[in-house]
Amino acid sequence: GDSVTQMEGPVTLSEEAFLTINCTYTATGYPSLFWYVQYPGEGLQLLLKATKADDKGSNKGFEATYRKETTSFHLEKGSVQVSDSAVYFCALDKAAGNKLTFGGGTRVLVKP
Amino acid sequence: DGGITQSPKYLFRKEGQNVTLSCEQNLNHDAMYWYRQDPGQGLRLIYYSQIVNDFQKGDIAEGYSVSREKKESFPLTVTSAQKNPTAFYLCASSKTGASGANVLTFGAGSRLTVL
Numbered sequence: 594g595d596s597v598t599q600m601e602g603p604v605t606l607s608e609e610a611f612l613t614i615n616c617t618y619t620a621t622g623y624p625s626l627f628w629y630v631q632y633p634g635e636g637l638q639l640l641l642k643a644t645k646a647d648d649k650g651s652n653k654g655f656e657a658t659y660r661k662e663t664t665s666f667h668l669e670k671g672s673v674q675v676s677d678s679a680v681y682f683c684a685l686d687k688a689a690g691n692k693l694t695f696g697g698g699t700r701v702l703v704k705p
Numbered sequence: 706d707g708g709i710t711q712s713p714k715y716l717f718r719k720e721g722q723n724v725t726l727s728c729e730q731n732l733n734h735d736a737m738y739w740y741r742q743d744p745g746q747g748l749r750l751i752y753y754s755q756i757v758n759d760f761q762k763g764d765i766a767e768g769y770s771v772s773r774e775k776k777e778s779f780p781l782t783v784t785s786a787q788k789n790p791t792a793f794y795l796c797a798s799s800k801t802g803a804s805g806a807n808v809l810t811f812g813a814g815s816r817l818t819v820l
Contacts, residue, residue, distance in 0.1 A: 625807070636709075636795055636811030637748075682747065686807045692738065692763070693809060697747040 595620040597696035599683050605702045606673055614668040614699045616657075616683035624685040626650075626659055626666040627693070631680045640668075640681070673703045707732045711796050711812035718783070718790070718819050726781045726815045728796035735801045737779035738809065741765060742793040751794075754779055755801055783817060791819045 600615040618624065625644045629637040641650030646661035657668045666683060683696040709730045718724045730737065736755045740748040750763030754773040768787025773779055779798075783790045793816050797809040 627808070629809075629811075634813075636711075636797075636813045637809070638811070639808050642808065692750060692753055693807065695740075695748040698745075 595624070595685060595687070595694045597683050597685055597694055599681075599696035599699050601697070602680075602700035603702055604699060605704065608675060608703055608705055609672045610703075612668075612670045612673045612677070612701065614681055614683075614701070616666045616668065616696060618664050618666065618683075618685050620664075620685055620687060620694075622687055623661075624687045626657070627684040627686065628655070628657055628666070628668050629682045629684060629695075631682065631698070633679070637682060673701075675703050675705055677701060678703045709796055709798055709810055709812035711794075711815050714813065714815060716815060716817045718817060720819060721785045723782055723784050724817065726783070726794055726796075726817070728779045728781065728812060729777055730779075730798045730810075731777060732798055732810060733776075734798035734810070735776070736799045736807075737773070738797045738799075739763075739769070739771065739779070739781045740795045740797065742795060742814075748795065751781065790817055792817060 596619045598617050627642045628640040630640045631637045641652040643650040643659035649658045655670045680698045680700045682698045684693045686693050712727045738753040739751040749765050752771045754760035770782045795814045796812045799809045
């Protein structure tokens with residue numbers, strides 16, 4: 594079946610550091626890929642998405658590129674802020690299923 | 706503003722009791738979902754519904770029940786058959802379509818604690 598694997602956290606960084614969160618997937622066909630973010634005590638919000646190979650999703654300084662050859666969708670941000678402290682979830686969706694498969698989430702803590 | 710409202714935000718239950726979590730959306734979305742989130746873990750799908758009066762089991766449906774009598778509402782009942790119900794429950798909705806880029810909108814969640 595489909596699955597998503599993320600690096601385990603927590604990831605602790607200083608403000609203005611570079612952030613990378615690795616995400617790889619296993620799926621048949623051509624899934625769409627997503628990053629969602631969950632701030633403390635809240636639901637999830639869509640951060641960015643990519644629907645086909647080599648697409649780059651971007652939002653709020655975050656970027657991720659859909660790499661079909663390596664089945665990866667790593668999340669990056671060049672300079673993090675304290676407000677980026679949250680849990681980040683990688684997910685995939687296939688047209689036929691219409692429901693998301695989530696990775697385990699990666700907690701990020703940014704210290705001033 | 707359009708969105709998803711979950712209630713209650715916090716709920717305490719004694720063992721052996723059924724409880725119902727409410728989820729209402731005014732986004733005119735066709736599909737609705739219930740996920741369970743445990744500490745340090747990802748989201749696991751409990752039930753989902755793509756159309757009124759129809760729903761399907763997700764990966765961990767045992768001990769839960771749902772109904773979809775109205776497009777706007779998708780309540781989840783946690784029954785006494787659910788052996789470990791303490792968790793954070795998230796409701797979500799989406800437009801259905803053939804594009805595959807199924808963006809979910811989430812509610813703020815309901816935290817259930819069994820005493």
